[in-house]
Amino acid sequence: MRESFEIRDTDAGGRIGELTVPRAGTTVETPALLPVINPNLDTISPRRLADEFGAEILITNSYIIHGDDDLRERALEEGLHDLLDFPGAIMTDSGSFQLSEYGSIDVTTEEILAFQREIGSDIATPVDIPTPPDVSHGRAESDLETTQDRLEIAEDADTGEMLVSAPVQGSTHPDLRERAGGHAAGTDLDVFPVGAVVPLMNDYRYDDMIDVVAAAKRGLGADAPVHLFGAGHPMMFALAVAAGCDLFDSAAYALYARDDRYLTVRGTRHLADLDYLPCSCAVCTDHSPAELRALPDAERESELAAHNLHVTFAEIRRIKQAIRAGNLLELVEQRARSHPAMLDGYRTLLDHAAQLERSDPVSKGSFFYTSHESARRPEVVRHHQRLERLAVPNSLLLTVDRSAPDAGYDDVWRVQPPFGPFPRALSKTYPLTAETPSRTDRAALEAAADGVARLVETNPGTDVTLAHRDWPADVLERLPDGVALVDLADET
Numbered sequence: 001m002r003e004s005f006e007i008r009d010t011d012a013g014g015r016i017g018e019l020t021v022p023r024a025g026t027t028v029e030t031p032a033l034l035p036v037i038n039p040n041l042d043t044i045s046p047r048r049l050a051d052e053f054g055a056e057i058l059i060t061n062s063y064i065i066h067g068d069d070d071l072r073e074r075a076l077e078e079g080l081h082d083l084l085d086f087p088g089a090i091m092t093d094s095g096s097f098q099l100s101e102y103g104s105i106d107v108t109t110e111e112i113l114a115f116q117r118e119i120g121s122d123i124a125t126p127v128d129i130p131t132p133p134d135v136s137h138g139r140a141e142s143d144l145e146t147t148q149d150r151l152e153i154a155e156d157a158d159t160g161e162m163l164v165s166a167p168v169q170g171s172t173h174p175d176l177r178e179r180a181g182g183h184a185a186g187t188d189l190d191v192f193p194v195g196a197v198v199p200l201m202n203d204y205r206y207d208d209m210i211d212v213v214a215a216a217k218r219g220l221g222a223d224a225p226v227h228l229f230g231a232g233h234p235m236m237f238a239l240a241v242a243a244g245c246d247l248f249d250s251a252a253y254a255l256y257a258r259d260d261r262y263l264t265v266r267g268t269r270h271l272a273d274l275d276y277l278p279c280s281c282a283v284c285t286d287h288s289p290a291e292l293r294a295l296p297d298a299e300r301e302s303e304l305a306a307h308n309l310h311v312t313f314a315e316i317r318r319i320k321q322a323i324r325a326g327n328l329l330e331l332v333e334q335r336a337r338s339h340p341a342m343l344d345g346y347r348t349l350l351d352h353a354a355q356l357e358r359s360d361p362v363s364k365g366s367f368f369y370t371s372h373e374s375a376r377r378p379e380v381v382r383h384h385q386r387l388e389r390l391a392v393p394n395s396l397l398l399t400v401d402r403s404a405p406d407a408g409y410d411d412v413w414r415v416q417p418p419f420g421p422f423p424r425a426l427s428k429t430y431p432l433t434a435e436t437p438s439r440t441d442r443a444a445l446e447a448a449a450d451g452v453a454r455l456v457e458t459n460p461g462t463d464v465t466l467a468h469r470d471w472p473a474d475v476l477e478r479l480p481d482g483v484a485l486v487d488l489a490d491e492t
Protein backbone atom coordinates (compact mmCIF):
# COMPACT_ATOMS: atom_id res chain seq x y z
CA MET A 1 0.00 0.00 0.00
CA ARG A 2 1.28 3.46 -0.91
CA GLU A 3 1.71 5.72 2.09
CA SER A 4 -0.18 8.65 0.62
CA PHE A 5 -3.20 6.74 -0.71
CA GLU A 6 -5.65 4.57 1.14
CA ILE A 7 -8.61 2.79 -0.48
CA ARG A 8 -11.77 2.75 1.64
CA ASP A 9 -14.40 1.22 -0.61
CA THR A 10 -14.51 -0.40 -4.05
CA ASP A 11 -17.06 -1.20 -6.72
CA ALA A 12 -16.02 -2.69 -10.07
CA GLY A 13 -12.72 -0.83 -10.79
CA GLY A 14 -13.96 2.27 -8.93
CA ARG A 15 -12.95 3.20 -5.41
CA ILE A 16 -13.41 5.75 -2.68
CA GLY A 17 -9.96 6.64 -1.42
CA GLU A 18 -8.08 9.07 0.72
CA LEU A 19 -5.12 10.93 -0.72
CA THR A 20 -2.93 12.39 2.01
CA VAL A 21 -1.28 15.62 0.90
CA PRO A 22 1.28 16.33 3.63
CA ARG A 23 2.43 19.71 2.41
CA ALA A 24 -1.15 21.02 2.47
CA GLY A 25 -1.76 19.36 5.83
CA THR A 26 -4.90 17.79 4.45
CA THR A 27 -6.45 14.67 2.97
CA VAL A 28 -8.52 14.68 -0.19
CA GLU A 29 -11.32 12.19 -0.64
CA THR A 30 -11.32 10.55 -4.08
CA PRO A 31 -12.82 10.39 -6.65
CA ALA A 32 -12.01 14.09 -6.64
CA LEU A 33 -12.41 16.90 -9.09
CA LEU A 34 -9.62 19.45 -9.41
CA PRO A 35 -11.01 22.62 -10.99
CA VAL A 36 -8.40 24.16 -13.28
CA ILE A 37 -7.48 27.71 -12.33
CA ASN A 38 -5.87 29.90 -14.93
CA PRO A 39 -3.90 32.34 -12.78
CA ASN A 40 -4.65 35.09 -15.32
CA LEU A 41 -8.43 34.54 -15.57
CA ASP A 42 -10.60 34.20 -12.51
CA THR A 43 -13.96 32.89 -13.80
CA ILE A 44 -14.80 31.52 -10.35
CA SER A 45 -12.41 32.54 -7.58
CA PRO A 46 -10.51 29.76 -5.77
CA ARG A 47 -11.98 30.99 -2.46
CA ARG A 48 -15.46 30.50 -3.89
CA LEU A 49 -14.48 27.04 -5.16
CA ALA A 50 -13.65 26.07 -1.59
CA ASP A 51 -16.50 27.82 0.23
CA GLU A 52 -19.40 27.37 -2.19
CA PHE A 53 -18.49 24.17 -4.05
CA GLY A 54 -16.51 22.31 -1.39
CA ALA A 55 -13.41 21.93 -3.60
CA GLU A 56 -10.67 20.27 -1.54
CA ILE A 57 -8.05 20.53 -4.26
CA LEU A 58 -7.44 22.49 -7.44
CA ILE A 59 -4.85 22.52 -10.19
CA THR A 60 -3.04 25.42 -11.78
CA ASN A 61 -0.16 25.70 -14.21
CA SER A 62 3.25 26.51 -12.75
CA TYR A 63 4.62 27.06 -16.24
CA ILE A 64 2.25 29.99 -16.85
CA ILE A 65 3.19 31.48 -13.48
CA HIS A 66 6.88 30.94 -14.20
CA GLY A 67 6.60 32.67 -17.56
CA ASP A 68 4.87 35.82 -16.26
CA ASP A 69 7.22 38.24 -14.44
CA ASP A 70 4.54 39.69 -12.20
CA LEU A 71 2.92 36.36 -11.27
CA ARG A 72 6.31 34.72 -10.75
CA GLU A 73 7.47 37.39 -8.31
CA ARG A 74 4.21 37.32 -6.40
CA ALA A 75 4.13 33.51 -6.25
CA LEU A 76 7.69 33.41 -4.94
CA GLU A 77 6.99 36.15 -2.41
CA GLU A 78 3.50 35.25 -1.15
CA GLY A 79 3.37 31.55 -1.98
CA LEU A 80 0.80 29.89 -4.21
CA HIS A 81 -1.87 29.46 -1.53
CA ASP A 82 -1.95 33.19 -0.72
CA LEU A 83 -1.57 34.20 -4.35
CA LEU A 84 -4.67 32.20 -5.28
CA ASP A 85 -6.38 32.54 -1.88
CA PHE A 86 -7.16 28.82 -1.66
CA PRO A 87 -7.15 26.90 1.63
CA GLY A 88 -7.06 23.33 0.21
CA ALA A 89 -4.42 21.36 -1.68
CA ILE A 90 -2.90 22.75 -4.87
CA MET A 91 -1.53 20.63 -7.67
CA THR A 92 0.58 22.23 -10.37
CA ASP A 93 1.14 21.24 -13.95
CA SER A 94 4.55 21.73 -15.53
CA GLY A 95 4.21 22.98 -19.08
CA SER A 96 3.91 19.56 -20.70
CA PHE A 97 0.67 20.68 -22.30
CA GLN A 98 2.41 23.73 -23.79
CA LEU A 99 5.18 21.41 -24.94
CA SER A 100 2.65 19.27 -26.80
CA GLU A 101 0.93 22.35 -28.29
CA TYR A 102 3.95 24.44 -29.26
CA GLY A 103 6.74 21.87 -29.61
CA SER A 104 9.15 23.36 -27.08
CA ILE A 105 9.27 25.06 -23.68
CA ASP A 106 12.04 26.96 -21.96
CA VAL A 107 12.36 25.11 -18.65
CA THR A 108 13.84 21.75 -17.68
CA THR A 109 12.26 19.23 -15.32
CA GLU A 110 14.82 20.16 -12.61
CA GLU A 111 14.00 23.88 -12.93
CA ILE A 112 10.23 23.55 -12.98
CA LEU A 113 10.20 21.07 -10.08
CA ALA A 114 12.38 23.40 -8.00
CA PHE A 115 10.09 26.29 -8.93
CA GLN A 116 6.96 24.33 -7.98
CA ARG A 117 8.51 23.58 -4.61
CA GLU A 118 9.56 27.22 -4.08
CA ILE A 119 6.09 28.60 -4.73
CA GLY A 120 4.50 26.08 -2.35
CA SER A 121 2.85 23.55 -4.66
CA ASP A 122 1.49 20.50 -2.84
CA ILE A 123 1.61 18.12 -5.82
CA ALA A 124 4.13 18.87 -8.55
CA THR A 125 4.51 17.53 -12.07
CA PRO A 126 7.69 16.89 -14.08
CA VAL A 127 7.91 17.74 -17.77
CA ASP A 128 6.78 14.56 -19.47
CA ILE A 129 6.23 14.04 -23.19
CA PRO A 130 2.50 13.85 -23.99
CA THR A 131 2.55 11.56 -27.02
CA PRO A 132 -0.65 11.95 -29.08
CA PRO A 133 -2.86 8.99 -30.08
CA ASP A 134 -2.17 6.84 -33.14
CA VAL A 135 1.54 7.60 -33.58
CA SER A 136 3.85 4.75 -34.53
CA HIS A 137 4.96 2.30 -31.87
CA GLY A 138 8.54 3.42 -32.43
CA ARG A 139 7.82 7.07 -31.79
CA ALA A 140 5.66 6.36 -28.75
CA GLU A 141 8.39 4.15 -27.34
CA SER A 142 11.12 6.70 -27.86
CA ASP A 143 8.97 9.49 -26.30
CA LEU A 144 8.29 7.16 -23.41
CA GLU A 145 12.00 6.69 -22.77
CA THR A 146 12.32 10.47 -22.42
CA THR A 147 9.34 10.59 -20.03
CA GLN A 148 10.87 7.80 -17.97
CA ASP A 149 14.18 9.71 -17.79
CA ARG A 150 12.24 12.74 -16.51
CA LEU A 151 10.57 10.60 -13.82
CA GLU A 152 13.96 9.41 -12.68
CA ILE A 153 15.15 13.03 -12.51
CA ALA A 154 12.06 13.82 -10.44
CA GLU A 155 12.82 10.91 -8.12
CA ASP A 156 16.32 12.24 -7.49
CA ALA A 157 15.20 15.86 -7.04
CA ASP A 158 14.93 17.34 -3.56
CA THR A 159 11.17 17.76 -3.34
CA GLY A 160 10.72 17.62 0.44
CA GLU A 161 7.16 16.90 1.55
CA MET A 162 5.73 17.86 -1.84
CA LEU A 163 4.04 14.97 -3.65
CA VAL A 164 5.18 14.48 -7.23
CA SER A 165 3.17 12.99 -10.06
CA ALA A 166 4.48 10.38 -12.47
CA PRO A 167 2.64 10.67 -15.79
CA VAL A 168 1.95 7.47 -17.73
CA GLN A 169 2.29 7.88 -21.51
CA GLY A 170 2.48 5.45 -24.43
CA SER A 171 -0.05 6.82 -26.92
CA THR A 172 -2.70 4.28 -27.99
CA HIS A 173 -0.34 1.30 -27.62
CA PRO A 174 -1.58 -0.85 -24.72
CA ASP A 175 1.76 -2.63 -24.29
CA LEU A 176 3.54 0.72 -23.87
CA ARG A 177 0.87 2.10 -21.50
CA GLU A 178 1.19 -1.02 -19.38
CA ARG A 179 4.98 -0.84 -19.40
CA ALA A 180 4.85 2.90 -18.55
CA GLY A 181 2.47 2.14 -15.67
CA GLY A 182 4.82 -0.53 -14.34
CA HIS A 183 7.79 1.82 -14.52
CA ALA A 184 5.94 4.70 -12.86
CA ALA A 185 4.68 2.46 -10.06
CA GLY A 186 8.26 1.34 -9.48
CA THR A 187 9.43 4.89 -8.73
CA ASP A 188 8.85 6.51 -5.35
CA LEU A 189 6.61 9.14 -6.95
CA ASP A 190 3.08 9.58 -5.64
CA VAL A 191 0.25 10.33 -8.10
CA PHE A 192 -0.17 8.77 -11.54
CA PRO A 193 -1.75 10.82 -14.31
CA VAL A 194 -2.74 8.93 -17.44
CA GLY A 195 -1.59 11.53 -19.95
CA ALA A 196 -2.47 12.66 -23.47
CA VAL A 197 -6.03 11.30 -23.46
CA VAL A 198 -7.61 14.70 -24.26
CA PRO A 199 -7.45 14.13 -28.04
CA LEU A 200 -9.31 10.83 -27.54
CA MET A 201 -12.03 12.51 -25.47
CA ASN A 202 -12.31 15.43 -27.90
CA ASP A 203 -12.98 12.90 -30.67
CA TYR A 204 -15.47 10.93 -28.51
CA ARG A 205 -13.16 7.90 -28.61
CA TYR A 206 -14.24 6.67 -25.18
CA ASP A 207 -13.57 3.06 -26.24
CA ASP A 208 -9.90 3.83 -26.95
CA MET A 209 -9.69 5.91 -23.77
CA ILE A 210 -10.87 2.92 -21.73
CA ASP A 211 -8.34 0.60 -23.38
CA VAL A 212 -5.60 3.12 -22.56
CA VAL A 213 -6.69 3.41 -18.92
CA ALA A 214 -7.07 -0.37 -18.52
CA ALA A 215 -3.56 -0.94 -19.88
CA ALA A 216 -2.06 1.75 -17.63
CA LYS A 217 -3.88 0.23 -14.64
CA ARG A 218 -2.45 -3.23 -15.36
CA GLY A 219 1.01 -1.73 -15.05
CA LEU A 220 0.24 0.56 -12.11
CA GLY A 221 -1.48 -2.00 -9.93
CA ALA A 222 -4.46 -1.50 -7.67
CA ASP A 223 -2.97 0.77 -5.00
CA ALA A 224 -1.82 3.69 -7.19
CA PRO A 225 -3.95 6.88 -7.24
CA VAL A 226 -4.75 7.53 -10.90
CA HIS A 227 -5.45 10.94 -12.42
CA LEU A 228 -7.19 11.08 -15.81
CA PHE A 229 -5.41 14.17 -17.04
CA GLY A 230 -7.60 16.70 -18.85
CA ALA A 231 -10.88 14.87 -18.23
CA GLY A 232 -13.47 17.39 -17.14
CA HIS A 233 -16.84 16.49 -18.65
CA PRO A 234 -19.20 15.03 -16.04
CA MET A 235 -20.80 12.77 -18.69
CA MET A 236 -17.81 10.42 -18.60
CA PHE A 237 -16.79 10.50 -14.93
CA ALA A 238 -18.76 7.38 -13.92
CA LEU A 239 -17.24 5.38 -16.78
CA ALA A 240 -13.71 6.56 -15.95
CA VAL A 241 -14.14 5.92 -12.23
CA ALA A 242 -15.41 2.40 -12.96
CA ALA A 243 -12.20 1.86 -14.95
CA GLY A 244 -10.18 2.88 -11.90
CA CYS A 245 -9.54 6.63 -12.21
CA ASP A 246 -9.47 8.66 -8.97
CA LEU A 247 -8.71 12.25 -9.95
CA PHE A 248 -10.09 14.50 -12.68
CA ASP A 249 -9.29 18.07 -13.58
CA SER A 250 -11.85 20.32 -15.14
CA ALA A 251 -11.12 23.31 -17.29
CA ALA A 252 -14.35 22.42 -19.10
CA TYR A 253 -16.57 24.25 -16.61
CA ALA A 254 -14.94 27.58 -17.54
CA LEU A 255 -14.08 26.93 -21.19
CA TYR A 256 -17.61 25.78 -22.00
CA ALA A 257 -19.14 28.70 -20.11
CA ARG A 258 -17.15 31.08 -22.28
CA ASP A 259 -18.93 29.59 -25.33
CA ASP A 260 -22.41 29.69 -23.72
CA ARG A 261 -22.34 25.93 -23.30
CA TYR A 262 -24.26 24.30 -20.49
CA LEU A 263 -22.98 20.99 -19.08
CA THR A 264 -25.26 18.12 -18.14
CA VAL A 265 -24.46 14.53 -17.20
CA ARG A 266 -25.99 13.53 -20.54
CA GLY A 267 -23.87 15.86 -22.66
CA THR A 268 -23.46 19.54 -23.52
CA ARG A 269 -26.26 21.90 -24.53
CA HIS A 270 -25.99 25.35 -26.03
CA LEU A 271 -27.73 28.02 -23.98
CA ALA A 272 -29.44 29.25 -27.17
CA ASP A 273 -31.15 25.85 -27.54
CA LEU A 274 -32.54 25.58 -24.02
CA ASP A 275 -36.16 26.44 -23.24
CA TYR A 276 -35.89 24.94 -19.74
CA LEU A 277 -32.99 24.38 -17.33
CA PRO A 278 -32.89 20.71 -16.24
CA CYS A 279 -31.03 21.39 -12.99
CA SER A 280 -31.83 22.59 -9.48
CA CYS A 281 -28.61 24.45 -8.64
CA ALA A 282 -28.87 28.05 -7.45
CA VAL A 283 -28.11 29.41 -10.94
CA CYS A 284 -30.83 27.34 -12.58
CA THR A 285 -33.49 28.00 -9.95
CA ASP A 286 -32.80 31.75 -9.95
CA HIS A 287 -32.82 32.21 -13.74
CA SER A 288 -34.77 31.17 -16.79
CA PRO A 289 -32.76 30.47 -19.96
CA ALA A 290 -33.99 33.79 -21.37
CA GLU A 291 -32.78 35.63 -18.27
CA LEU A 292 -29.37 33.98 -18.54
CA ARG A 293 -29.14 34.90 -22.22
CA ALA A 294 -29.95 38.53 -21.36
CA LEU A 295 -27.09 38.89 -18.87
CA PRO A 296 -23.97 40.88 -19.80
CA ASP A 297 -21.19 38.62 -21.19
CA ALA A 298 -18.98 38.43 -18.09
CA GLU A 299 -21.89 37.80 -15.78
CA ARG A 300 -23.42 35.16 -18.03
CA GLU A 301 -20.06 33.40 -18.28
CA SER A 302 -19.70 33.39 -14.51
CA GLU A 303 -23.25 32.08 -13.94
CA LEU A 304 -22.80 29.32 -16.54
CA ALA A 305 -19.44 28.38 -15.06
CA ALA A 306 -21.08 28.13 -11.63
CA HIS A 307 -23.82 25.85 -13.00
CA ASN A 308 -21.22 23.77 -14.86
CA LEU A 309 -19.29 23.31 -11.62
CA HIS A 310 -22.40 22.44 -9.63
CA VAL A 311 -23.36 19.71 -12.07
CA THR A 312 -19.78 18.44 -12.14
CA PHE A 313 -19.38 18.23 -8.35
CA ALA A 314 -22.85 16.70 -8.01
CA GLU A 315 -21.87 13.91 -10.39
CA ILE A 316 -18.75 13.19 -8.32
CA ARG A 317 -20.92 12.91 -5.19
CA ARG A 318 -23.40 10.68 -7.03
CA ILE A 319 -20.53 8.41 -8.11
CA LYS A 320 -19.19 8.15 -4.56
CA GLN A 321 -22.64 7.23 -3.28
CA ALA A 322 -22.93 4.63 -6.06
CA ILE A 323 -19.61 3.08 -5.01
CA ARG A 324 -20.76 3.03 -1.39
CA ALA A 325 -24.07 1.41 -2.40
CA GLY A 326 -22.43 -1.04 -4.82
CA ASN A 327 -24.32 0.11 -7.91
CA LEU A 328 -21.64 2.04 -9.81
CA LEU A 329 -22.03 -0.07 -12.96
CA GLU A 330 -25.76 0.64 -12.99
CA LEU A 331 -24.91 4.36 -13.01
CA VAL A 332 -22.42 3.73 -15.83
CA GLU A 333 -25.15 1.90 -17.76
CA GLN A 334 -27.41 4.93 -17.43
CA ARG A 335 -24.66 7.31 -18.55
CA ALA A 336 -23.79 4.98 -21.45
CA ARG A 337 -27.27 5.65 -22.84
CA SER A 338 -26.55 9.36 -23.26
CA HIS A 339 -24.37 8.98 -26.36
CA PRO A 340 -23.41 6.08 -28.66
CA ALA A 341 -19.73 6.81 -28.03
CA MET A 342 -20.33 6.43 -24.30
CA LEU A 343 -21.96 3.07 -25.01
CA ASP A 344 -18.81 2.07 -26.89
CA GLY A 345 -16.83 3.13 -23.83
CA TYR A 346 -18.97 0.98 -21.54
CA ARG A 347 -18.83 -2.02 -23.86
CA THR A 348 -15.04 -1.64 -23.96
CA LEU A 349 -14.95 -1.44 -20.17
CA LEU A 350 -16.73 -4.80 -20.09
CA ASP A 351 -14.03 -6.26 -22.36
CA HIS A 352 -11.91 -5.79 -19.23
CA ALA A 353 -14.45 -7.41 -16.88
CA ALA A 354 -11.92 -9.97 -15.65
CA GLN A 355 -9.58 -7.11 -14.69
CA LEU A 356 -12.41 -5.28 -12.89
CA GLU A 357 -13.49 -8.49 -11.16
CA ARG A 358 -10.33 -8.46 -9.03
CA SER A 359 -11.38 -5.31 -7.18
CA ASP A 360 -15.14 -5.89 -7.29
CA PRO A 361 -16.60 -6.73 -3.87
CA VAL A 362 -17.77 -10.32 -3.43
CA SER A 363 -21.06 -9.13 -1.99
CA LYS A 364 -23.14 -6.01 -2.55
CA GLY A 365 -26.70 -4.93 -1.95
CA SER A 366 -28.29 -5.94 -5.23
CA PHE A 367 -27.54 -6.66 -8.85
CA PHE A 368 -29.95 -4.93 -11.23
CA TYR A 369 -29.92 -6.27 -14.76
CA THR A 370 -30.73 -3.07 -16.67
CA SER A 371 -29.30 -3.59 -20.15
CA HIS A 372 -27.99 -6.48 -22.21
CA GLU A 373 -24.49 -5.23 -21.34
CA SER A 374 -25.25 -6.33 -17.76
CA ALA A 375 -24.68 -9.90 -18.98
CA ARG A 376 -20.95 -9.10 -19.24
CA ARG A 377 -20.50 -7.55 -15.80
CA PRO A 378 -17.67 -8.72 -13.53
CA GLU A 379 -20.15 -10.54 -11.28
CA VAL A 380 -21.07 -12.83 -14.19
CA VAL A 381 -17.40 -13.42 -14.97
CA ARG A 382 -16.82 -14.31 -11.30
CA HIS A 383 -19.76 -16.71 -11.17
CA HIS A 384 -18.44 -18.52 -14.23
CA GLN A 385 -15.03 -18.80 -12.59
CA ARG A 386 -16.69 -20.15 -9.45
CA LEU A 387 -18.47 -22.86 -11.45
CA GLU A 388 -15.09 -24.47 -12.03
CA ARG A 389 -14.61 -24.95 -8.30
CA LEU A 390 -18.02 -26.33 -7.30
CA ALA A 391 -18.42 -30.01 -6.41
CA VAL A 392 -20.91 -31.78 -8.67
CA PRO A 393 -22.63 -35.19 -8.35
CA ASN A 394 -22.70 -37.94 -10.99
CA SER A 395 -26.00 -36.83 -12.51
CA LEU A 396 -27.35 -33.32 -12.46
CA LEU A 397 -30.49 -31.60 -13.68
CA LEU A 398 -30.02 -27.91 -14.51
CA THR A 399 -33.34 -26.16 -14.85
CA VAL A 400 -34.74 -22.70 -15.40
CA ASP A 401 -37.85 -23.83 -13.50
CA ARG A 402 -37.86 -22.84 -9.83
CA SER A 403 -39.96 -25.79 -8.73
CA ALA A 404 -38.54 -28.69 -10.70
CA PRO A 405 -38.81 -32.12 -9.03
CA ASP A 406 -35.52 -34.00 -8.68
CA ALA A 407 -36.90 -36.91 -10.72
CA GLY A 408 -34.11 -39.42 -10.49
CA TYR A 409 -31.12 -37.06 -10.61
CA ASP A 410 -28.50 -36.88 -7.86
CA ASP A 411 -29.15 -33.14 -7.60
CA VAL A 412 -31.11 -30.29 -9.20
CA TRP A 413 -29.57 -26.84 -9.76
CA ARG A 414 -31.34 -23.70 -10.89
CA VAL A 415 -30.21 -21.93 -14.05
CA GLN A 416 -30.63 -18.20 -13.94
CA PRO A 417 -29.73 -15.92 -16.83
CA PRO A 418 -27.23 -14.25 -17.07
CA PHE A 419 -25.29 -16.24 -14.45
CA GLY A 420 -26.02 -19.84 -15.42
CA PRO A 421 -26.32 -22.78 -13.03
CA PHE A 422 -25.86 -22.76 -9.27
CA PRO A 423 -26.59 -25.16 -6.39
CA ARG A 424 -29.54 -24.46 -4.09
CA ALA A 425 -27.19 -23.48 -1.24
CA LEU A 426 -26.04 -20.39 -3.15
CA SER A 427 -29.50 -19.14 -4.09
CA LYS A 428 -29.60 -16.46 -1.38
CA THR A 429 -26.10 -15.15 -2.07
CA TYR A 430 -24.92 -12.22 -4.17
CA PRO A 431 -25.17 -11.87 -7.15
CA LEU A 432 -27.71 -14.71 -7.58
CA THR A 433 -30.32 -12.62 -5.77
CA ALA A 434 -30.25 -10.34 -8.84
CA GLU A 435 -33.30 -8.46 -10.02
CA THR A 436 -33.71 -9.41 -13.68
CA PRO A 437 -36.45 -8.54 -16.17
CA SER A 438 -38.96 -11.33 -16.79
CA ARG A 439 -38.53 -10.77 -20.53
CA THR A 440 -35.05 -12.24 -20.69
CA ASP A 441 -32.83 -11.02 -23.50
CA ARG A 442 -30.54 -12.97 -25.71
CA ALA A 443 -27.31 -11.72 -24.08
CA ALA A 444 -28.48 -13.08 -20.72
CA LEU A 445 -29.36 -16.47 -22.27
CA GLU A 446 -25.99 -16.66 -24.00
CA ALA A 447 -24.17 -15.87 -20.76
CA ALA A 448 -26.23 -18.52 -18.94
CA ALA A 449 -25.42 -21.06 -21.66
CA ASP A 450 -21.73 -20.18 -21.32
CA GLY A 451 -22.05 -20.85 -17.59
CA VAL A 452 -23.56 -24.29 -18.29
CA ALA A 453 -20.77 -24.97 -20.77
CA ARG A 454 -18.15 -24.01 -18.21
CA LEU A 455 -19.63 -26.39 -15.63
CA VAL A 456 -19.90 -29.27 -18.09
CA GLU A 457 -16.38 -28.83 -19.45
CA THR A 458 -14.91 -28.78 -15.94
CA ASN A 459 -16.80 -31.96 -15.01
CA PRO A 460 -16.66 -34.33 -17.99
CA GLY A 461 -17.73 -37.30 -15.83
CA THR A 462 -21.11 -35.83 -14.88
CA ASP A 463 -24.32 -36.53 -16.80
CA VAL A 464 -25.93 -33.13 -17.29
CA THR A 465 -29.49 -32.44 -18.41
CA LEU A 466 -30.54 -28.88 -19.15
CA ALA A 467 -34.25 -28.05 -18.84
CA HIS A 468 -34.64 -24.69 -20.58
CA ARG A 469 -37.72 -22.86 -21.78
CA ASP A 470 -37.69 -21.99 -25.46
CA TRP A 471 -34.01 -21.12 -25.72
CA PRO A 472 -33.10 -20.36 -29.36
CA ALA A 473 -31.15 -23.00 -31.24
CA ASP A 474 -28.04 -20.88 -31.65
CA VAL A 475 -27.92 -20.22 -27.90
CA LEU A 476 -28.11 -24.00 -27.32
CA GLU A 477 -25.28 -24.45 -29.83
CA ARG A 478 -22.98 -22.82 -27.27
CA LEU A 479 -23.30 -25.96 -25.12
CA PRO A 480 -20.82 -28.82 -25.44
CA ASP A 481 -21.95 -32.16 -26.94
CA GLY A 482 -23.43 -34.58 -24.49
CA VAL A 483 -25.71 -32.20 -22.59
CA ALA A 484 -29.20 -33.71 -22.67
CA LEU A 485 -31.86 -31.09 -23.47
CA VAL A 486 -35.45 -30.75 -22.33
CA ASP A 487 -37.57 -27.84 -23.55
CA LEU A 488 -40.07 -27.07 -20.78
CA ALA A 489 -42.16 -25.10 -23.28
CA ASP A 490 -42.96 -28.40 -25.04
CA GLU A 491 -44.28 -29.94 -21.85
CA THR A 492 -46.80 -27.32 -20.82
Ligand SMILES: [Zn+2]
Nearest residue numbers: 279281284307
Ligand atom coordinates in the same frame (compact mmCIF):
# COMPACT_ATOMS: atom_id res chain seq x y z
ZN1 LIG B 1 -27.72 24.36 -12.68
